[in-house]
Amino acid sequence: MASQRRKRGESRVIRYIILGSWAVFCIAPVLWFLSIGFRPRTEIITPQPIYWPTFSLDAWHMIWSDWPMASYLRNSVLAIIGSVIIDLVLAIPAAYALSRYRFRGREDIGFYILSTRMMAPAIVAIPIFFLFRNMGLLDTIWALMLIYAAVNLSIVTWIIRSYMMDIPKELEDAARTDGASDLRILWEIIIPAVLPGIITAAVIAAIFAINEFLFTLLIASTKNAYTMSVALANFTGGSDGLIYNAIALVAFLAFVPVFIVVVAIQKHLSRGLTMGAVKG
Amino acid sequence: MTELSPNLSGAAKAAPAIRRRSKRMRAAFPYLLLTPAVLYLLMITLYPGVYAIYQSFFLVRFNSWTYIGFQNYIDLWNDREFWAALWNTLVIGSVALTLQCLLALTLAYHAYRDPWIKGWRIIFLVPMLFMPSAVAFMFKLAFMDARVVADLLMRVGVIENNIGWASSTFLSRMILIVADVWQWTPFLFIIFVAALQSQDEEVEEAARLDGASWFKIFWNISLPLMRPVIAVALVLRGIDITTMFANVFIITKGGPGGATETISYFIYRTGFKTFNFGYASAASVVMLILTVIIAQLVVKRAFHSGRE
Numbered sequence: 246m247a248s249q250r251r252k253r254g255e256s257r258v259i260r261y262i263i264l265g266s267w268a269v270f271c272i273a274p275v276l277w278f279l280s281i282g283f284r285p286r287t288e289i290i291t292p293q294p295i296y297w298p299t300f301s302l303d304a305w306h307m308i309w310s311d312w313p314m315a316s317y318l319r320n321s322v323l324a325i326i327g328s329v330i331i332d333l334v335l336a337i338p339a340a341y342a343l344s345r346y347r348f349r350g351r352e353d354i355g356f357y358i359l360s361t362r363m364m365a366p367a368i369v370a371i372p373i374f375f376l377f378r379n380m381g382l383l384d385t386i387w388a389l390m391l392i393y394a395a396v397n398l399s400i401v402t403w404i405i406r407s408y409m410m411d412i413p414k415e416l417e418d419a420a421r422t423d424g425a426s427d428l429r430i431l432w433e434i435i436i437p438a439v440l441p442g443i444i445t446a447a448v449i450a451a452i453f454a455i456n457e458f459l460f461t462l463l464i465a466s467t468k469n470a471y472t473m474s475v476a477l478a479n480f481t482g483g484s485d486g487l488i489y490n491a492i493a494l495v496a497f498l499a500f501v502p503v504f505i506v507v508v509a510i511q512k513h514l515s516r517g518l519t520m521g522a523v524k525g
Numbered sequence: 526m527t528e529l530s531p532n533l534s535g536a537a538k539a540a541p542a543i544r545r546r547s548k549r550m551r552a553a554f555p556y557l558l559l560t561p562a563v564l565y566l567l568m569i570t571l572y573p574g575v576y577a578i579y580q581s582f583f584l585v586r587f588n589s590w591t592y593i594g595f596q597n598y599i600d601l602w603n604d605r606e607f608w609a610a611l612w613n614t615l616v617i618g619s620v621a622l623t624l625q626c627l628l629a630l631t632l633a634y635h636a637y638r639d640p641w642i643k644g645w646r647i648i649f650l651v652p653m654l655f656m657p658s659a660v661a662f663m664f665k666l667a668f669m670d671a672r673v674v675a676d677l678l679m680r681v682g683v684i685e686n687n688i689g690w691a692s693s694t695f696l697s698r699m700i701l702i703v704a705d706v707w708q709w710t711p712f713l714f715i716i717f718v719a720a721l722q723s724q725d726e727e728v729e730e731a732a733r734l735d736g737a738s739w740f741k742i743f744w745n746i747s748l749p750l751m752r753p754v755i756a757v758a759l760v761l762r763g764i765d766i767t768t769m770f771a772n773v774f775i776i777t778k779g780g781p782g783g784a785t786e787t788i789s790y791f792i793y794r795t796g797f798k799t800f801n802f803g804y805a806s807a808a809s810v811v812m813l814i815l816t817v818i819i820a821q822l823v824v825k826r827a828f829h830s831g832r833e
Contacts, residue, residue, distance in 0.1 A: 256739065260635045267632055268648050274707070275651055277673070278663045289666075294673045339562035342555035354559055359828060360820045361566045362761075365768035367789035368809045368816065371580070371796050372573030395569040398562060427554060456656050458771040459789070463797065474656045478775065489666050496659030503654045508647060515719035518712060522757040522828060523719050 282493035289489050304490035312480065312491070313468040320465075321472040321499075324386045325454040328393035329447050335394075336402040336446070341431050343402070344409035345417065355406070359520070362399040366459040374463050384470045392460045397450035400520055404449065407521020408442025409435060445513040448506050455499055473499050574813060581807035587800070597807035607808060609783050610791035617698055617787065618766040621705040626759060628706065629713030634743050636714075637721040646718070653711045661775035664704040669776075694784035697777050701785055704772050709765070713758050720754040721747055756827040788812055 281289060284298035308314040342348075343355050373392065374383075382388040412435060420430050436443070461475045471479065473495055480491040507514065515523050581597050583590040601607050632649070636642045652660070667673045668690050678684045690696045724747060732742045770789040773779060779786035779794065786794070792812070796805035 260639070263635055264632065264642060267628075268645075270707070271649060271652050271711070274663060274667065275655075277667070281666065290670050294671055294676045335562040335565055338558035342558035346555035348552070348555045351555075354563065356825060356828075358562065358566060360817075360824065361570050363764050363816055363820050363824060364570055365764075365789055365812060365816065367768065367770060367792040368577070368813050369569055369573035370792065371802055371806055371809060372576035373569065374797075375576070376572070392569070395565060398566060402562060452654075456658075458658050458774075459793070462774075474658045477656070477658050477662060487662070487666075487670070489662065489670070492659070492662045496655060496662070499656050499659065500654055504651070507650065507654055511647065514650075515716045519716055519754070519757050519761065523716055523754050524723060 278493050279497060282490055282497055284490060286488060286490055290486075301490075304488075304494040307488070308480075308491050308494060312476070314495070316468040317471050317473050317476040317495075318498075320386050320389070320468075320470055321455060321474075324389035324393060324472060325451050327386070327390035328397065328454050329450050331390065331394035332397050332401040332450050333443065333447060335398060336405055337436065337443070338431070339402050340405035340409055341435060344406045345435070355403075358399050358402050360399075361395075362520070366396070370459060370463055373460065377464060383464055384466045385464075386470055388464045389461060389470060389472065392464065393450075393454040393457055396457065396460070397453050400453070401446040401450050403520035404446040404517050405439060405442050407516065407524075408439040408445075412438050441510075441513060445510050445517040448510050449517045451506075452503055455503065574810075577806040577809045577813065580803055581810050583803045585800075585802040590803075593803075597804050598811075600804065601807050601811065606783055606786070607791060610786045610788045613698070613783075613785060614767055614769075614787045614789075617701055617705075617769070617785070618763065621702045621766055622759065622763055624702065625706045625710040625713055625762070626755070628710050629717050630748075630755075632710075632714050633717035633721055634747075637718045646715075649714055650711045652708045655708070657708065657771045658775060660704060660708045661772045664700060664707075664772075665776045668700050691777070692781050694781060697781060697785050700776055701769070701772050704776065705766060705769065709762060713762060716754065716758045717751065720751050724750055753827070760824050760827045 280298060282304055283300055283302070284295075285301040285303050288295045288298045339358065343351060343358075377383050377388045377392075380388075382391075416434060416438070417430055420434055425433070455472075456474060457472075458474055461470075461472050462478075465471045465475055477492050477495060480488045480495070510517070580590075582592060582594060584593045584596070636646065636649075655663075668675075672687060675684065675688045675690075679687075688696065690700060728746060729742050732746060733739075737745075767787075768789050769787050770793065773785055773787050773790045774793070777785040779790050788808070792805050792808050795801045795808065
């Protein structure tokens with residue numbers, strides 16, 4: 246009994262060592278990068294790395310005065326909101342059909358939607374580039390909106406579909422015998438019931454849209470369409486190379502809202518990330 | 526009488542007609558609901574696919590297109606850089622994926638029933654909440670520009686002199702792998718924890734009362750139950766790793782000597798750096814075919830077993 250207890254105590258110590266060292270591995274680079282954001286440029290790339298820098302708000306002033314940071318921010322926010330709205334408008338009816346109806350080709354259509362998630366951006370990059378060029382949409386947030394929505398549509402549809410499948414059939418049947426139409430059932434019963442799923446899908450789509458890099462790189466060429474993700478590569482000072490304190494600061498500016506919404510939907514996160522395959 | 530009868534018969538006919546139409550309507554309804562989403566997705570899959578196939582038969586020089594048949598594909602077959610890109614993608618991807626899967630399993634195994642860890646779990650998620658481009662710059666700075674990693678290793682005494690990360694095939698690949706493992710192990714971790722938590726605690730309890738060790742329980746009971754979840758998670762992660770672009774673009778630019786050029790970067794470079802669009806499209810088509818094959822073989826199965 247005593248030895249068993251000691252054994253469990255030992256395994257507890259090992260457990261905390263393993264988890265603790267991983268936590269340090271996760272957090273230490275982040276703290277160091279945060280310190281980059283609040284130090285003067287002269288203390289970033291030095292012959293000997295500086296671990297205790299002087300505190301400075303240089304980067305903060307720089308991003309607003311030397312670069313159109315307000316435009317980057319606006320582009321990111323508008324493109325993300327627009328793309329999430331497009332996704333929800335398209336995905337909710339699609340998910341409703343895939344989850345609540347039996348019809349021929351259901352599995353195949355569902356799998357087709359899922360399979361677009363596997364399309365490497367690089368495969369479609371060139372045709373999409375020419376498509377937007379011909380439409381005159383290069384370097385606009387409209388193009389970003391459309392492409393972010395397209396990239397995330399499969400995820401959003403599958404997440405919402407997964408939540409809709411959990412709703413008991415009786416709920417729907419009761420409303421149907423009362424004579425409610427299918428669209429009214431969707432609007433008044435299904436959507437309120439899967440609201441957590443819809444929010445989860447929207448949050449995950451928004452995060453992926455913030456992160457998107459390749460399409461944005463091809464579409465954006467001026468401050469008209471640069472988002473934060475791609476604008477990072479623009480924080481250069483000509484011959485001085487990259488201006489890392491500005492990069493770090495913007496990285497954290499984007500991180501904070503993402504962190505807050507993820508904490509809020511933490512319970513649904515694993516289900517959302519696996520597109521509904523795991524019910525956490 | 527004569528005036529009434531058409532009305533009557535009309536009304537009598539109308540009822541079944543409406544019912545018939547609404548029946549057809551009902552059958553079409555789910556398709557109608559799906560149409561907008563499917564059309565939208567065809568726009569970014571079918572249209573670009575057809576466009577890329579068409580363009581791959583041309584030599585594209587700005588606005589002049591010259592038909593050259595299969596020449597782009599023949600060139601591709603003989604292009605050592607293309608094969609190298611496929612190989613690099615495979616090497617970097619498989620090492621990174623294996624590492625993060627093993628790490629995430631170990632961490633999830635230790636974390637999932639620990640109430641104290643539960644409150645702090647968000648710490649483990651922090652890396653994946655940064656923009657990938659930001660993480661790429663962070664690692665570029667840490668390894669290359671500020672040389673912090675080399676400095677720390679020298680202080681600990683692991684190495685004697687500074688390291689030329691960028692000039693070594695092994696080390697530059699390793700930076701990409703470390704960056705990916707750092708950022709995305711949390712993705713697998715959170716999924717594995719959720720899967721472990723949703724398992725029946727009583728089975729574990731029974732096995733424990735029979736004297737089975739924690740590890741035995743994990744290996745013989747929990748892990749087999751997790752197989753479908755692991756399959757789905759690895760498929761999703763595998764897709765993202767094989768399409769890795771931002772890290773290559775920012776950290777290594779494909780160097781040294783193409784040792785870290787992934788297939789995505791190869792397509793980007795031939796298309797948008799050397800403007801050889803026909804050739805890049807041919808590479809896209811090859812990648813598209815590989816994707817479709819893998820999708821049919823692996824992904825369909827993973828998501829079918831993972832669903833319930």
